[in-house]
Amino acid sequence: MTKSTTRTGAGLQGRDRLAFLLVLVPYLIEHEQVSVADAAEHFGVNESLIRESVTLIAVSGVPGETSAYQHEDLFDIDWDLFEQRDQIVLTRLVVIDDSPRFSAREAAALIAGLQYLSALPGSSDDEVIGSLMSKLAIGASGRPTEVAVAASPATAALVPVRDALAQRRELSFDYLSADGRTEHRTVDPLRVESLDRDWYLRGWCHLRQAVRTFRLDRMSRVEIGENQAQHGADDLSVPSDFFQPSASDLTVTVDIDTAALPMIAEFFTADSQVREEGGRSLVNLRLGHVHGFKRVVASLGGLAEVTDPGTAREEVAAWASEALAGYGL
Amino acid sequence: MFESQRATTPRVPVEERLFSLVLALLASEQGLTKSEILSTVQGYRQKFVRGGDNTSLERQFERDKDDVRELGIPLETVEPPGETGNNQLLRYRIPKGEYDLPAEVVFSPAEIAVLSLAGAVWREGSMSDESQRALHKLRSLGVESSDPLIGYAPRLRTRESAFGPLNSAMDRRLEVSFDYLKPGAEHARRRRVAPLALVQHEGRWHVHGIDRDAEAPRTFLLSRILGAVVTTRRSFTEDNAGCAERALADLRALYEGQCALLEVRANTEAERRLVTRALERAEVPLRVHYTDVNVFADELAGYGPEVRVIEPAALRDAVIERLRRTLANHGPQERAAREETR
Helix, strand or coil: CHHHHHHCCHHHHHHHHHHHHHHHHHHHHHCCCEEHHHHHHHHCCCHHHHHHHHHHHHCCECCCCCCCCCHHHECEECHHHHHHHCEECEEECCCCCCCECECHHHHHHHHHHHHHHHCCCCCCCHHHHHHHHHHHHHCECCCCCCEEECCCCCCCCHHHHHHHHHHCEEEEEEEECCCCCEEEEEEEEEEEEEECCEEEEEEEECCCCEEEEEEHHHEEEEEEEEEECCCCCCCCCCCCCCCCCCCCCEEEEEEEEHHHHHHHHHHCCCCCCEEEECCEEEEEEEECCHHHHHHHHHHCCCCEEEEECHHHHHHHHHHHHHHHHHCCC | CCCCCCCCCCCCCHHHHHHHHHHHHHHCCCCEEHHHHHHHCCCCCCCCCCCCCCHHHHHHHHHHHHHHHHCCCCCEEECCCCCCCCHHHCEEECCHHHHECCCCCCCCHHHHHHHHHHHHCECCHHHHHHHHHHHHHHHHCCCCCCCCCCCEECCECCCCCCHHHHHHHHHHCEEEEEEECCCCCCCCEEEEEEEEEEEEECCEEEEEEEECCCCEEEEEEHHHEEEEEEEEEEECCCCCCCHHHHHHHHHHHHHHHCEEEEEECCCCHHHHHHHCCECCCCCCCEEEECCCHHHHHHHHHHCHHHEEEEECHHHHHHHHHHHHHHHHHHCHHHHHHHHHHC
């Protein structure tokens, strides 16, 4: 809620707020008396949004027979409880007594999310997922929009990693790092996250004595340890971004056809700068290491050129050249 | 505050006007005409000029109507019998039975937990906003969720800026146009498309639709749509029920119909990525299915020397061509030549 209201213009803000008013009313009907704090926690929004919304609901209603918005045509609340004790009690209702249906797109978003979950090992069984999908379709005001997610094979390590997180136990595995070396690691699991097809574990690494991110398909010989994990998600904060900028990051400049910029958009960071010049763009990107970046440039098949630094150019050239040698070229 | 005549017009916030509109239309069984709405509903009536020019207020109402419908609220237009074509007599209403969540749709605490996880799958963009609103509706039912596994966060991305406009155009049944860089092509071409389905396959988002220039079904990769998607005013009539499942089945058939034989170096990024998708994990060389020769060639070229295509020849040639272009771009001669022309 708060996220989307800050992002776009006034129109969407008003629309989002309307959507919230329409769900807050049935919630307040369901709860004869509820504190502002509890309502905010239940919906995961700021208390100020609850207070503003309740204040608006309390003075809203229908034009009524006289078209004059008479007192009896409006919602009302117990103002003393609200203003003095931050408690909400609806004392008069108008028209609304139920939750609204889902929109076609809202139902589709949840259904596609369920499709993605259903392919994961250890998710709810197909029957539960199927029943939820049909309930969402029945509960939508239109046929859910045509959005679907295909099942893709999950990496073998997902089951033990997820179990270690649930049991709060240490996890150990061999980890293949980006430069091709394999190291044995022991980690207290904090979060297990996926991004599309890739799965990541964020955990407290005993070797590095810091929070690190591990890709599950780079793990082998995964074992759940005997020891309870010393750290959990509740006592260590996990940054929301997978990759944190660090002093050792390399800044490279890429020359790319302006039209093809969206294809490297996922590597943009907050401090990326784009300079346009005659249909081409020069972009500064901050990257963890050049080993990863040479792959990105090579996968763009000639659409992009690294202009700076020279060492990064050489890395890319050597990467392509070594690959061609494999074909005897 | 609620007197209809005032010397100075108080500014009514957007959400108050929209909320009042929804309440008024829900309350009226036979519906309200536009002039009834503009003259009586909170937020409009303050600006309404009796017997005067209300053009901008009417436009405001049109926009509000769209906003309300965007939220999936069934705002209907009713033509009085025998009076077809007379816009002044059109009535607007929100039938309560179509608005309320049906009584038989109930969710258990465990189901709320599963749906919350499903809603949290969307990391950003319009799908995240949509599922956030859906989760608010679920929470309005007052059922507490059973405890989810803290720290378990499956996520899908819809990073492509095309996703939101395409999803919205599909819902409103409007054609779109965009510049598309076909995999393997060097230049983008403008396409006009009736969007019928959005599907994610092999981790990539595709829009399936009717290409209006070819008048034939086509599937486009969202990552290769360059620039903005333009939503036109042309509506399309094709029925798209079941289209997403069919589009996925077609992509799956393409995927299963094509297989590459790959020599992959042990303990490399390429191996870790490709083994998960291989027909047999322990086999040498690996057999891996793919959907599009150019898209797969892009991926394989990225692995550089870690993978060598044995067959098919078309895939092998496509990879070699990409590697040659990359080498040519980054050779010392190329750099020097560019420096001189700048």
